[in-house]
Amino acid sequence: MVHVYEDIHLVKDSYVNVYLIVRGADVVLIDAGLESTWSLIKDYLNTLGLTFKDLTAVVITHHHRDHVGSLKYVVQNSNAVVAAHVDEIELIKSRSGVNVNVALRDGDMFKGLKVVHTPGHTPGHICLLDLKTKSLFVGDLVVEENGELNEIPHHYSIDPMKNREAIKKLRYVDFNNLMPSHGEPLLHVGKEKLEELITKLV
Numbered sequence: 001m002v003h004v005y006e007d008i009h010l011v012k013d014s015y016v017n018v019y020l021i022v023r024g025a026d027v028v029l030i031d032a033g034l035e036s037t038w039s040l041i042k043d044y045l046n047t048l049g050l051t052f053k054d055l056t057a058v059v060i061t062h063h064h065r066d067h068v069g070s071l072k073y074v075v076q077n078s079n080a081v082v083a084a085h086v087d088e089i090e091l092i093k094s095r096s097g098v099n100v101n102v103a104l105r106d107g108d109m110f111k112g113l114k115v116v117h118t119p120g121h122t123p124g125h126i127c128l129l130d131l132k133t134k135s136l137f138v139g140d141l142v143v144e145e146n147g148e149l150n151e152i153p154h155h156y157s158i159d160p161m162k163n164r165e166a167i168k169k170l171r172y173v174d175f176n177n178l179m180p181s182h183g184e185p186l187l188h189v190g191k192e193k194l195e196e197l198i199t200k201l202v
């Protein structure tokens, strides 16, 4: 429920974050939080003079419950298209009952966001790089705790070693701000903190 950076906003629902990018006519939601998150998103949109009808897209980083909890409600109350990685589409449908309209692949551009496929936590997990603000939305790839980044605990991932490889791949992505789904955004020092984590990983 705060303005984070330029045109990026954070809506926090207990332990999970969703982000809103409000840019001209485009209002893009990144992830859909828990079942309870829709009302927080609605209230926040209202403070900006917007409603669900103004949402143009929802991009889902992966199918876990705390990322698609409000997806059905949001889709039913908006005309937003839903985008996700091609390997995550069936999982999202079976978890949320929602059809994904746009199948994303590594390197694709969607609404100013560059797709970085980072499998491991789930098969079609993605990070999204906002080229305009050099902000990287990392989903559950890493979590922030007390200003530091950590791997998401291994038991949450289907393939933790693959997730680790995906973290290392982000070394080659040009970003400054790191926007996690769990923990606080790391503004300006995102890349630096990620490099610190990588040096600790074998």
Ligand SMILES: [Zn+2]
Pocket: 062, 064, 121, 140, 156
């Ligand atoms: Zn997850």
Ligand SMILES: [Zn+2]
Pocket: 016, 064, 066, 067, 140, 181, 182
């Ligand atoms: Zn999560």
